Amino acid sequence: MSSFFFGCSITEKQCLILTLALKSNPSHLRELDLSGNKLGDSGVKNLSDLLMNTQCKLEKLHLDDCSITEKQCLILTSALKSNPSHLRELNLSWNQIKNTGVNHLCDVLKDSHCKLERLSLYHCGITDVSSLTQSLTNTKALQFLKELDLSFNMIGDSKQQLIDVLRDSNCKLR
Numbered sequence: 047m048s049s050f051f052f053g054c055s056i057t058e059k060q061c062l063i064l065t066l067a068l069k070s071n072p073s074h075l076r077e078l079d080l081s082g083n084k085l086g087d088s089g090v091k092n093l094s095d096l097l098m099n100t101q102c103k104l105e106k107l108h109l110d111d112c113s114i115t116e117k118q119c120l121i122l123t124s125a126l127k128s129n130p131s132h133l134r135e136l137n138l139s140w141n142q143i144k145n146t147g148v149n150h151l152c153d154v155l156k157d158s159h160c161k162l163e164r165l166s167l168y169h170c171g172i173t174d175v176s177s178l179t180q181s182l183t184n185t186k187a188l189q190f191l192k193e194l195d196l197s198f199n200m201i202g203d204s205k206q207q208l209i210d211v212l213r214d215s216n217c218k219l220r
Contacts, residue, residue: 055083056080056083056084056085056089057084057086058086058087058089061085061086061088061089061093062089062092065093065095065096068096069099072103073101073103075102075103075104076103076105077105077106077108078107078108079108080093080109080112081108081109081137082110082111084112084113085113085114086113087118090114090121090122091121093122094121094122094124095125097125097126097128097129098128100129102129102132103132104132104133106133106134106135107133107135107136108135108137109136109137109141110138110139110166111141114143114147115141115142115143116143116144116146116147116150119138119147120147120150123150123151126154127154130159130161131159131160133161133162134163134164136162136164136165137164138151138167139167139169139195140168140169140170141170142170142171143167143170143171143172144171144173145172145173145174145177147170148170148172148174149177151167151178152177152178152181155178155191156181156184156185158186160185160186161190162187162190162191163190163192164191164195165191165193165194165195167194167195168195168196168197168198168199169199170199172196172199172200172201173200173201173202174201174202175196175199175201175205179208182208182211182212183211188212188215191215191217192216192217193217193220194212194217194219195220196208196219196220197220
């Protein structure tokens with residue numbers, strides 16, 4: 047089952063209602079797109095509760111342009127880390143997660159059960175990807191990762207190290 051709520055102007059309260067409904071039977075949910083909605087602290091927390099449910103087998107999660115902050119990214123990645131084996135695609139583009147958010151995502155990538163294939167971090171205020179590079183170097187993540195989108199981030203000097211790590215992998219960097 048796929049659920050698409052792209053740009054529906056979902057409020058924090060509506061997000062609570064939606065996640066409560068999804069939590070009642072999460073085993074069939076494979077794709078969730080909440081892009082373009084301002085989820086707020088409680089929305090991210092409720093979504094994280096859904097993701098931590100061991101019955102949740104979500105494969106694709108799109109949260110681009112949801113005003114997710116660095117702090118909210120920690121809550122979200124903690125939930126993903128508790129149940130990482132099914133997620134294949136994560137889109138956090140157009141959120142200001144910055145370097146701190148990337149560091150939190152690294153904890154997910156380091157998990158031996160993580161099989162993430164696509165990670166989109168387009169225009170996220172990221173200036174340094176050295177922690178991401180290190181995570182990809184020292185884990186199984188590169189066995190699965192096929193696409194990494196860091197477009198429109200000012201990653202500067204750390205970009206070359208990332209390119210060097212990805213050179214012999216099947217991962218395409220944008």
